[in-house]
Amino acid sequence: MMHDERLLTRVAYQYYIQNQTQSQIAKNLNIGRSTISRLLTQARQRHIVSISINTNDADLLDLEAQLKRRYHLRNVDLINSDHADLDLALAQEAAQYLKQIIKPNNLVGISWGSSLALMVGQLDHPKAANATFVPLVGGPSAANAKYHVNTIVYDLARKFMGNSVFINATAVQESSYLRDGIMNAKYFQELARDWAHLDIALVGVGGPLTRRTTSRWRDLLTPDDRDMLKDQHAIGDCCCTFYDVNGKLLAPNLQKRTIAIPLETLKQTPIRIAVARSTEKVPSIKALLQIGVVNTLITDADTASQLLN
Structure with a gap:
């Protein structure tokens, strides 16, 4: 009426x-x-009342809403692209978002990503959550040991006064035989069960192999691995799993040597957050969104605009 x-x-x-x-x-x-x-x-x-938001954030909120609709996402959290240090700003936003959503006794999975590593240092005064943090991928090579995913997991657990689970193997093994032996070990079976019951997962997104990258694990790839991925037109990776522009998973022989959560298992996690930005990563992020591996995106406005184009 x-x-x-x-x-x-x-x-x-x-x-x-x-x-x-x-x-x-x-x-x-x-x-x-x-x-x-x-x-x-x-x-x-009936337009008797009109409501407007008179801040610069209104444009960001509109971009967020468009991305949510386009890719059927649970949430989008954007930062302006005019920060002097975009990577730091993105890490700060990710830290704030994690503080906002984490609940007591949550099981939280973490993968590689420079933004995720930087995020830990931006967690000022987080509430004690007694959460458990687990790695979603194996570690780096010995040359990059200081960037180990276990370090991120440990620091997050310390910040939230929670617990940490470690992984004692590199992300890529020399053979599928070695990889299977590790994954069949008792301690690893417990970690695999954690992967199947995560509440939150935070992942980075790796860009194309041709881009100049600060990846701390891709030096584990052999020349044959790289040639195969280039032949198959790999555009990026998530949790050490490569895919093409259509989201098709690549290099099955490499996957058989890789220690990481399967993307199909990751998709069972209720809150799956990708923290990533940059023009070069747009195709990688887009493919990941299209196949539903993540349902939450934290990025910057320029990357968001390109994802909508």
């Missing part, structure tokens, strides 16, 4: 201008509380 415009205006004025509660207005006008709510909705629908 459509109500008289004067009544709609009166209700809207008391609510938006006089800052009265819906209960107060209901009492003033001797109208039911649920009716007041419907009157306010009609006032907006």
Whole structure:
């Protein structure tokens, strides 16, 4: 039922201008509380009331909404692209988002990513969550030991006053035989069970093999691995698993030597967050969104705009 415009205006004025509660207005006008709510909705629908957000964040919120619709995402969190240090700003945003969503006793998985490593240092005064943090991928080569995923896991657990589980193997093994032996070990079976019951997963997104990269694990790839991935047109990786522009998983022989959570297992996690940005990574991020590996994206406005184009 459509109500008289004067009544709609009166209700809207008391609510938006006089800052009265819906209960107060209901009492003033001797109208039911649920009716007041419907009157306010009609006032907006008939443009008696218009609502605008007068900050620069309004454009970001619009971009976020477009990305959520386009890729059917649970959430999108964007930063402006005018920061002097975009990587630091992205890490700060990821830290704030994790603090916002983490719940007591959550099981949280972490993969590689420079933004994820940087994120740990931006976690100022997080609430004690007694969460358990686990690695989603194997470690780096000995040359990059200081960037080990175990370090990220340990530091996160310390920040949140929680627990950590470690992985004692490099991401890529010399043979599938060695990889299978590790994954069949008792300690690893416990980690694999954790992978199947994650509440939150945070992952980075690796760009094309041809880009100049600070990846701390790709030096484990052999020349044959690289040639095969180039022949198959790999555009990026997530959790040490490579894929092409259509999201097709590549290099099955390499996967058989890789120690990492399978992407199909990752997709069972309720909250799956990718933290990544840059023009070069747009195709990699896009493919990952299209096949539903992640359902939450933290990135910058320029990357978001390119994902929409």
